[in-house]
Amino acid sequence: MGSALLALVGVLVSTYLYLYKLGLLGAIACGTGGCETVQLSEYSRFLGIEVPLIGLLGYLAILGLALAGIQPKWESARWPAQALLGLTGGGVAFTVYLTWIELFVLHAICRWCVGSAVIILLLFLLALLDVRRHRHT
Amino acid sequence: MAQARPSMTRFYLLLLAVAVAGGGALWWVVRGSAPKSIPANIEVSAADTAGFRGYILGSDTAPVEITEFGDYQCPACGQFEQMQFPTVRAQLVETGRIRWRYMDFPLDNIHRWARLAAHAAACADEQGHYWPMHELLFRNQAVWSSDSRAGSLFRDYAGQVGVDLGRYDSCMNDIKYAGRIQAMAEQGIRTGVNATPTLLIGGRLYNYIGSDQIKALVDSLEQAATP
Numbered sequence: 001m002g003s004a005l006l007a008l009v010g011v012l013v014s015t016y017l018y019l020y021k022l023g024l025l026g027a028i029a030c031g032t033g034g035c036e037t038v039q040l041s042e043y044s045r046f047l048g049i050e051v052p053l054i055g056l057l058g059y060l061a062i063l064g065l066a067l068a069g070i071q072p073k074w075e076s077a078r079w080p081a082q083a084l085l086g087l088t089g090g091g092v093a094f095t096v097y098l099t100w101i102e103l104f105v106l107h108a109i110c111r112w113c114v115g116s117a118v119i120i121l122l123l124f125l126l127a128l129l130d131v132r133r134h135r136h137t
Numbered sequence: 138m139a140q141a142r143p144s145m146t147r148f149y150l151l152l153l154a155v156a157v158a159g160g161g162a163l164w165w166v167v168r169g170s171a172p173k174s175i176p177a178n179i180e181v182s183a184a185d186t187a188g189f190r191g192y193i194l195g196s197d198t199a200p201v202e203i204t205e206f207g208d209y210q211c212p213a214c215g216q217f218e219q220m221q222f223p224t225v226r227a228q229l230v231e232t233g234r235i236r237w238r239y240m241d242f243p244l245d246n247i248h249r250w251a252r253l254a255a256h257a258a259a260c261a262d263e264q265g266h267y268w269p270m271h272e273l274l275f276r277n278q279a280v281w282s283s284d285s286r287a288g289s290l291f292r293d294y295a296g297q298v299g300v301d302l303g304r305y306d307s308c309m310n311d312i313k314y315a316g317r318i319q320a321m322a323e324q325g326i327r328t329g330v331n332a333t334p335t336l337l338i339g340g341r342l343y344n345y346i347g348s349d350q351i352k353a354l355v356d357s358l359e360q361a362a363t364p
Contacts, residue, residue, distance in 0.1 A: 005151070008159070009159070011159075012156075016166070019166075019167060021285075021286065022285055024167050025166060028289075029166075036293055040289065040293060070145070070148075
């Protein structure tokens, strides 16, 4: 349940950043001023795709898996937890790469990106606990 | 039909509440954000142009005035700004021989961001940063012209030239200078402008001309004015 709720918050955060990338927000709410530097940089696209869109699709997939995992018919199934672990593991790796770019290339920190990093890390830890729980049952 | 457990029902309600609250907040932010376009079909009032003759560069006592009707998104205007204007500025404006007057003439039907750029420049002008903003808009024309985030990029440029972004945001949100921009465009039409850049020199209109030709025209105007 916690995973679904966190993933929903992730969906909202990434939607906000994607709306900015679409030009639908005049300015981004960011106390540090680093958000626009990050979002307007060349690193705001990955393989030609806007990074917030990747985040949005990722969080939607996580939300779907988290909701599937709490359905009565799949409550004892291992695959939702394993798929969540794989997806959130990929998300953490991608977040590490983006944070490295922020810190050492752009020298700018986007608070929304930090928020997303915390969310994906918590999702990964919850998925890890879930997989362990399934192993012991 | 299977019944959801009470705890699950509460959870789904919580999820729905977060989704509705978050979606509502996003909708509110998008709705209240800076304008994506500046209205052109606006009625110009006297207050829009009170005390304003265009963006002036150079001495009030310069014997010749050149008026440029320009569009920030027009590639020829961008090229003129980069290739010709630095020479004109150094040889004619800064030496006190001419006064340069820039007037907005946004070609809305082909340049979707031209009027928004003109408004961004007007908001920079309000804080005394017009010419650096003008220069930055033209220098980065290729960057923002095809970018859906043009408004955000303009704000970024405003910050780079030292504009207070709080006041800039208010200015943009209030569409404060839409009337002034429209007044300049209407003046261009009355003058006979139909393309950009158009220069008004000694009562005649010229399309894109180089700095050498501008200098030659100024020379002849000065000679004609000499008794």
